[in-house]
Amino acid sequence: MSSAGPKQAIFASLAEIAQALAHAHRLELLEHLGQGERCVEELAARVGLTFANASRHLQILRRASLTATRRDGKRVLYRLAGEGEVVALLQALGRVGERNVAEIELVMAAYFRARDTMEPISRRELTERLRDGLVTVLDVRPEPEFRLGHLPSALNIPWPDLEQRLGELPQDREVVAYCRGPYCVLSFEAVAALRARGFTVHRLEDGFPEWKAAGLPVEAA
CATH class of the missing domain: 3.40.250.10 (Rhodanese-like domain)
Structure with missing residues (x-):
């Protein structure tokens, strides 16, 4: 069997990023990280998760190179990795959803546009x-x-x-x-x-x- 070519290798890595985005909690965590660097405890409280669940989701995002970390004493602080690019990716995802997904359009009309x-x-x-x-x-x-x-x-x-x-x-x-x-x-x-x-x-x-x-x-x- 021939080895995968460069295009296939890139697509495989992009698929890992897509898989990391494929959870509502992780999208919300990225939204909060867009406000600035945060520790796991703060992020867990904001999203309404246990510390363990928040940490697991954040580790998935880090493995996909969507977030980066640094230590501050005993705390691990998370931030967006390539802030502009990650924010642009989320914007593009939103545009596709609003354009193509009927359920999103219903929510936009019933809640957001109503206000x-x-x-x-x-x-x-x-x-x-x-x-x-x-x-x-x-x-x-x-x-x-x-x-x-x-x-x-x-x-x-x-x-x-x-x-x-x-x-x-x-x-x-x-x-x-x-x-x-x-x-x-x-x-x-x-x-x-x-x-x-x-x-x-x-x-x-x-x-x-x-x-x-x-x-x-x-x-x-």
Whole structure:
């Protein structure tokens, strides 16, 4: 039997990456790692997994070269390996799913579009409005994620605190809200709640990982 050629070797390695992506928990772990470097305990808590299960999923992602690790004392910290490429891969997967999978389209229509029927603001549009000082950028992620990195001059009001902190948002300025990514429900809920209270508010087209992966400026607390 002849040995596999270079194309087959590449396809075999790509298949390992595809297999690593083939679990909802692992996709969610990658979304959280897109916010910044995290230890296993933090990731397990975010995704609602036991430490053992989270560690197993993360090891699969590392074997597929989607994540990398470093030690910090007794803790193992995970991060995306090739951040821009991994974020772009997840974006492409989402586009294919929205285009070809009927179940995804049903969820998009029933949940996401029901809360925000208006076109989101693109990264380019937001960059221009930030330069002209025309908007308030609202980060509705939890504060630990905000500290890891955020859009320039963003105001962090985590979604659960929004009702009690409405006074921090100017009524006479447009608000652009963002969170973890295109399927993160936090920004959709924030947009719906703020519009119901009379704010002029739009949603960023995706989230912090996509902004950072595009090479746009970020800040850290």
